[in-house]
Amino acid sequence: MSDTIDNSKPIKLNWINVIFLIITPILALIGSIWHGVTYGITWVEFSIFFIWYFACGLSITVGYHRLFSHRSHQAVLPLRIMYALFGAGAFQNSILEWCSDHRRHHKETDQDGDPYNATRGFWWSHFIWILVDEEDGKVDYSNVRDLQKDWVVRLQHRFIFSIGFLVGMIAPAIVGYAIGGIPTAIGGFVWGGLVRTVFVHHGTFLINSAAHVWGKQSYTTSNSSKDSLWLAFFTFGEGYHNFHHAFQADYRNGIRWWQWDPSKWWIRAWSLVKFNSNLKKTPKSSIKTAKMRTSFSKIANQSEHNHNDNTMNIFESRSDECISAMRESVRYLDEKRAQLRKSSSNARKIIVEQIAQTKDKIITINKEFQTLLDEMMHPSVHAGA
């Protein structure tokens, strides 16, 4: 895989970012070894590391990403303040700048306007794009006007570096000092500040690089985004990136209850005490039909050399029929399930019956669709049958 830098634009390094992104890992490594040898590591350092890791990590994934960039839900003031403070401590710039870049990433994924365009190579999308200033440091905020109405966002943008330094570096040292004096103050700074910054940085960077290279594409093949369980573990659930690119307004990235997505659980948990509201969820019918369309287009690409245009058109219209029947059935099933929850005991029997019939219908549509994909992949078997 090659990394390419657009030759038509002059390459200008952003020295602040270059120094910060290179110096921090070096200081983190030297600092943690020196501190460990000199004072030894205790539960204090590990606790401070994990608390800051979760606070800063979730402020990026839930706050910067799902709340501010995508408006996947609404959050009360104390939560927005928390995301602004610890998001600044994650050293990934202000909410305004991060969201402006991210909205462009979604609008023009894999194209020139995408700041971390994955087609320019793994390292470009991982972090070279941060080190290189292609736009002379001028950021276009026209796509984040809605966010500028929030005073929390405006204030954070104005004092981003001081807030970041105070919350991300000084605060873990103060907590360390309060618990164990100078040795744990240094430990807090090294583990909660430096080491944690490196982990949160590269966790986020992996979503722009690895989540556009490795994994499954179940919901869309129109861009390079992928779903990856192992990435979800390191990124508070953001590894289900193919689903996210297909349905970016959804507050979840891992949609099944068992899929590892702490950001989704965090949003949902605060909604139970009314701190979060208007959680956006993609209808099941849209998710199911997106999966079917994606399966069809993958098989169509693999098998098109086996079929003439006419046969492909017939396959396509059979697929369209299955997809629209599925959309209707899943919608109907959802409706009936909602009715069942509210219904009196007399009406329940009929609704239960309707649900059972719809489930049978969905099984039949699934079988028809699988047969269609099979015929496309193995035409000779079916011709002989």
Ligand SMILES: [Zn+2]
């Ligand atoms: Zn992406």
Ligand SMILES: [Zn+2]
């Ligand atoms: Zn996104």
